[in-house]
Amino acid sequence: MTDVGITAFGAYLPRLRLQRKAMAQANAWFNPAIMGQGKGERTMANWDEDAVTMSVEAARDALPGGDPFVGRSHVQALYFASTTMPFADRQNAGIVAAALSLPEDIHTADVTGSQRAGVSALIAALEKVKAGGAKTALVASADRRKTRAGSVQEFQFGDGAAALVVGTDRVAAKYLGSHSLSLDFVDHFRGESEEYDYNWEERWIRDEGYTKIVPRAVKGALEKAGVAAASIDHFILPCQFAKLDQQLAAKCGIDAAKVRDNLAATVGECGTAHALLMFAHALEEAKPGQKILVAAFGQGCDAAVFEVTDVIDRARPHKGVKGWLARRKEETNYVKWLAFNGLVEMEKGMRAEKDNKTALTVTYRKRDMLFGLVGGKCEKCGTAQFPRTRICVNPNCRAVDQQKPFSFAELKGKILSWSADYLTYSQDPPAHYGMVTFEEGGRFLSDITDVDIGTIDTGSAMRMVFRIKDFDEKRGFRRYFWKAAPVY
Amino acid sequence: MATGIRDKVAILGMGCSKFGERWDMGAEELMVEAYIEALTDAGIETNQIQAGWFSTHIDEIGVGKGGTPMSVALRLPNVAVTRVENFCAGGSEAFRGAVYAVASGAYDIALALGVEKLKDTGYGGLPTGQPGTLLPQWGANGSAPGNFAQLASAYRAKHGVSKQDLKRAIAHVSVKSHENGAKNPKAHLQKPITEEMALNAPMIAEPLGLFDCCGVSDGAAAAIVTTPEIARAMGKKDIITVKALQLALSNGLESAHNSWDGSYFHTARIASKKAYDEAGIRKPRDEVSMMEVHDCFSITELVTMEDLFISDEGRAVNDVMDGFYDASGKVPCQIDGGLKCFGHPIGASGLRMLYEMYLQLQGRAGARQLKNPKIGLTHNLGGAPSMNVCSVAIIGAHGA
Numbered sequence: 001m002t003d004v005g006i007t008a009f010g011a012y013l014p015r016l017r018l019q020r021k022a023m024a025q026a027n028a029w030f031n032p033a034i035m036g037q038g039k040g041e042r043t044m045a046n047w048d049e050d051a052v053t054m055s056v057e058a059a060r061d062a063l064p065g066g067d068p069f070v071g072r073s074h075v076q077a078l079y080f081a082s083t084t085m086p087f088a089d090r091q092n093a094g095i096v097a098a099a100l101s102l103p104e105d106i107h108t109a110d111v112t113g114s115q116r117a118g119v120s121a122l123i124a125a126l127e128k129v130k131a132g133g134a135k136t137a138l139v140a141s142a143d144r145r146k147t148r149a150g151s152v153q154e155f156q157f158g159d160g161a162a163a164l165v166v167g168t169d170r171v172a173a174k175y176l177g178s179h180s181l182s183l184d185f186v187d188h189f190r191g192e193s194e195e196y197d198y199n200w201e202e203r204w205i206r207d208e209g210y211t212k213i214v215p216r217a218v219k220g221a222l223e224k225a226g227v228a229a230a231s232i233d234h235f236i237l238p239c240q241f242a243k244l245d246q247q248l249a250a251k252c253g254i255d256a257a258k259v260r261d262n263l264a265a266t267v268g269e270c271g272t273a274h275a276l277l278m279f280a281h282a283l284e285e286a287k288p289g290q291k292i293l294v295a296a297f298g299q300g301c302d303a304a305v306f307e308v309t310d311v312i313d314r315a316r317p318h319k320g321v322k323g324w325l326a327r328r329k330e331e332t333n334y335v336k337w338l339a340f341n342g343l344v345e346m347e348k349g350m351r352a353e354k355d356n357k358t359a360l361t362v363t364y365r366k367r368d369m370l371f372g373l374v375g376g377k378c379e380k381c382g383t384a385q386f387p388r389t390r391i392c393v394n395p396n397c398r399a400v401d402q403q404k405p406f407s408f409a410e411l412k413g414k415i416l417s418w419s420a421d422y423l424t425y426s427q428d429p430p431a432h433y434g435m436v437t438f439e440e441g442g443r444f445l446s447d448i449t450d451v452d453i454g455t456i457d458t459g460s461a462m463r464m465v466f467r468i469k470d471f472d473e474k475r476g477f478r479r480y481f482w483k484a485a486p487v488y
Numbered sequence: 489m490a491t492g493i494r495d496k497v498a499i500l501g502m503g504c505s506k507f508g509e510r511w512d513m514g515a516e517e518l519m520v521e522a523y524i525e526a527l528t529d530a531g532i533e534t535n536q537i538q539a540g541w542f543s544t545h546i547d548e549i550g551v552g553k554g555g556t557p558m559s560v561a562l563r564l565p566n567v568a569v570t571r572v573e574n575f576c577a578g579g580s581e582a583f584r585g586a587v588y589a590v591a592s593g594a595y596d597i598a599l600a601l602g603v604e605k606l607k608d609t610g611y612g613g614l615p616t617g618q619p620g621t622l623l624p625q626w627g628a629n630g631s632a633p634g635n636f637a638q639l640a641s642a643y644r645a646k647h648g649v650s651k652q653d654l655k656r657a658i659a660h661v662s663v664k665s666h667e668n669g670a671k672n673p674k675a676h677l678q679k680p681i682t683e684e685m686a687l688n689a690p691m692i693a694e695p696l697g698l699f700d701c702c703g704v705s706d707g708a709a710a711a712i713v714t715t716p717e718i719a720r721a722m723g724k725k726d727i728i729t730v731k732a733l734q735l736a737l738s739n740g741l742e743s744a745h746n747s748w749d750g751s752y753f754h755t756a757r758i759a760s761k762k763a764y765d766e767a768g769i770r771k772p773r774d775e776v777s778m779m780e781v782h783d784c785f786s787i788t789e790l791v792t793m794e795d796l797f798i799s800d801e802g803r804a805v806n807d808v809m810d811g812f813y814d815a816s817g818k819v820p821c822q823i824d825g826g827l828k829c830f831g832h833p834i835g836a837s838g839l840r841m842l843y844e845m846y847l848q849l850q851g852r853a854g855a856r857q858l859k860n861p862k863i864g865l866t867h868n869l870g871g872a873p874s875m876n877v878c879s880v881a882i883i884g885a886h887g888a
Contacts, residue, residue: 359621421634
């Protein structure tokens with residue numbers, strides 16, 4: 001029987017790392033006990049990032065670079081897991097698929113509703129491929145959970161994403177089996193139209209929830225996989241109770257030393273993505289023959305078992321968790337955090353009153369341009385250009401209707417000109433933008449993100465990233481497009 | 489074979505309102521202020537106006553769309569009025585319409601008028617626009633200063649100019665314009681500034697500080713044109729004629745093709761060459777007496793000196809610092825204060841530039857009168873460096 005499993009994996013962490021000490025100091029007047037949380041740092045999404053954009057980055061980290069029309073045409077299914085999807089009714093997976101220029105003939109689904117949705121999506125993808133429903137499936141998961149100012153969750157959570165490619169060709173981590181439990185154990189919930197979670201008592205969650213539910217799923221998965229507990233080399237369980245993961249591992253017969261670092265000190269818990277993020281992190285270090293158990297808790301528990309194969313080295317991501325962890329900028333401005341997360345109302349000025357209504361007919365007509373950063377390449381003179389138009393921009397060509405779709409998403413750009421603009425409204429002033437040129441041909445005046453004043457100039461190397469372009473607060477819509485970000 | 493516009497049309501009269509924060513006046517009243525002056529200067533009555541071209545840019549906060557706002561405000565005798573809009577170059581566009589109408593022989597006397605009422609937005613700077621349905625979905629989130637500031641980084645990189653040297657040169661551009669504007673009672677900003685003030689002003693869009701940006705003003709300007717023959721028959725002396733009217737528009741090359749380096753205006757070079765040909769000017773640095781250029785931002789003026797072939801490429805910084813464009817220099821520029829100090833009521837600016845050249849050529853420029861100018865050039869730009877409309881007009885004494 002053909003092996004089914006993980007063929008590639010990737011991750012994404014936003015650049016900013018909010019210092020918990022700064023968070024604690026800002027909130028101690030209200031709750032002195034919060035000082036105990038003031039250690040380490042958490043990832044902080046930029047204002048223009050959400051679960052969709054972070055998933056796109058994680059998927060890019062896992063998928064081959066180069067022309068997306070070539071390197072991604074094999075993907076036949078996409079599962080997007082999150083409980084902070086930007087749209088309640090508009091398929092979010094479809095946005096991720098479009099941004100990745102995945103084929104339009106694809107099965108896409110949003111998987112949500114529980115903190116274990118990431119692992120649920122992974123199991124669904126594995127079972128689909130196993131059943132022959134798709135040759136290759138992509139699982140992407142991300143969360144940017146909203147928390148009240150000064151809450152413990154604000155300290156414990158992080159923003160981030162992970163992606164896994166499931167297939168049968170060159171399997172790097174073979175899927176051995178899984179087990180799922182469904183129990184309506186409401187440790188927390190977020191009702192319809194609510195912005196924040198409502199949390200029940202921690203001691204109950206620990207003793208009656210994790211401690212009783214997780215071992216059942218873990219044991220079930222080991223049994224189905226035919227793997228002895230003692231042979232697990234990496235035990236993955238997102239869990240905010242210190243050392244509880246080790247106690248539960250031991251309870252299941254797994255060596256407590258095999259429990260993976262849950263990245264609490266450096267990232268924080270990234271919601272549905274967290275188990276997959278830890279899984280990607282483990283795969284970066286895993287050796288052939290090692291066995292990995294991935295579990296996630298949430299109104300029950302999902303657990304799956306994998307065995308690392310000897311082609312693991314060929315499946316490594318572009319950056320991976322390690323690469324993204326290394327790209328970091330410390331943020332100590334707690335008010336900026338509040339502003340980026342809508343927890344404080346900043347004086348935006350009249351310029352922010354601009355109506356950002358989006359003509360959806362246009363968005364659809366230009367979908368490959370707007371979501372995939374697809375321009376054109378003139379078949380007659382070879383000039384790459386953005387956007388794709390009917391008449392070639394090359395003054396010595398002017399061929400009509402000769403442009404074939406050409407993706408700029410994975411091309412390296414360079415700054416020709418730039419400015420840092422304090423006048424135009426931006427959630428993170430000054431607004432940086434500039435003319436970005438591509439060696440392959442083509443250019444456009446692009447927004448620039450993830451940048452500090454004085455760090456870019458003409459000639460700076462840039463990478464294109466899929467981000468939120470504007471919010472339409474009046475209608476609850478947001479639009480996306482690509483921006484340039486410094487190469488790292 | 490086209491013969492061009494040189495000496496075919498004369499300016500019969502011109503008018504210009506006081507520019508500035510005209511809290512007391514709407515666009516309609518400003519139009520009348522400029523129009524009455526032009527009408528008086530021309531020595532005609534309203535019923536002699538046979539057609540009008542009306543320029544205004546931002547209809548959302550101005551007078552709305554169409555030609556009726558001008559026809560109604562001026563109580564024109566039910567003649568043709570066409571509204572023109574070509575970004576900040578609309579004033580020149582209105583002038584072009586009226587001049588061509590007279591040159592064609594369709595009309596004897598035509599009116600061009602531009603107006604903009606910007607100070608009804610509630611905030612400083614230009615209003616934020618809605619440029620269609622596609623551009624907001626992908627175009628960079630920028631403002632006018634940020635778009636023009638792009639020139640600075642590309643110019644520095646191309647010519648190896650340091651940040652400090654370029655910043656000092658553009659500061660001098662503004663110091664010079666403030667000096668000139670202080671002598672102009674119609675100017676929006678009439679206070680001189682020092683180089684230190686310009687260098688230390690709050691940043692608007694790197695590297696442009698507050699004093700690198702022009703005034704956002706209310707105002708109107710108007711021209712009445714006819715043929716030189718009619719002007720003479722009306723007893724006019726010192727007849728000023730149109731020597732050249734050129735307009736060049738971007739076709740997407742700058743914004744989408746890698747042949748443009750971002751440091752200059754592709755359109756300005758094309759329009760100015762054509763204008764010099766049309767006017768019969770061979771050596772612009774020697775033959776142009778004075779200029780009003782589109783100094784929306786100091787950096788725009790600096791690179792434009794090269795695009796008009798007055799300064800050699802890469803030498804504008806030196807010419808600016810040497811005072812070549814000062815009131816006492818070889819080719820005085822922005823002698824009325826420019827957009828920087830006279831102000832920039834968008835739809836009127838092209839006509840305001842012509843107004844100053846016209847006054848100077850007739851020796852009526854008061855405290856800022858230059859010695860015996862022969863040829864005046866106006867350069868009126870709309871859009872942004874990577875996509876724009878550029879007008880170059882030249883006027884001078886009839887037969888010069």
